[in-house]
Amino acid sequence: MANDDTTSPADDTPTTGAAGAQGSGSADDAPSVGSPEKDPQDWVTGDEPMTGPQGSYLSTLAREAGEEVPDDLTKAQASELIEELQSRTGRGPGQGA
Numbered sequence: 001m002a003n004d005d006t007t008s009p010a011d012d013t014p015t016t017g018a019a020g021a022q023g024s025g026s027a028d029d030a031p032s033v034g035s036p037e038k039d040p041q042d043w044v045t046g047d048e049p050m051t052g053p054q055g056s057y058l059s060t061l062a063r064e065a066g067e068e069v070p071d072d073l074t075k076a077q078a079s080e081l082i083e084e085l086q087s088r089t090g091r092g093p094g095q096g097a
Helices: 002-034 052-065 075-089
Strands: none
16 A cells, blocks of 8 residues: 555656656747747847848739839838738738738
8 A cells, every 4th residue: 555655646746747847848839939920120130121032022012012112121121011011912821822
């Protein structure tokens, strides 16, 4: 009987606690790492000129939306405009683009 009492808590607590903590910590960290997005205005390089791919994608979106895009946008401004034009053109995430 003493064996049963000593074995059960020892088996449950360390095994469940250690495996549960490691398993749930990794599983909880993975989704949260990709989920939060930093505001483009808070980007370290947000005030640098937009990248070539941003400009190219903006041109495509702007053409579809009937808009004109300034050539002198920053990375942050381009990102925000991309999101705005995606929602207007139906090309945004989750819009079946």
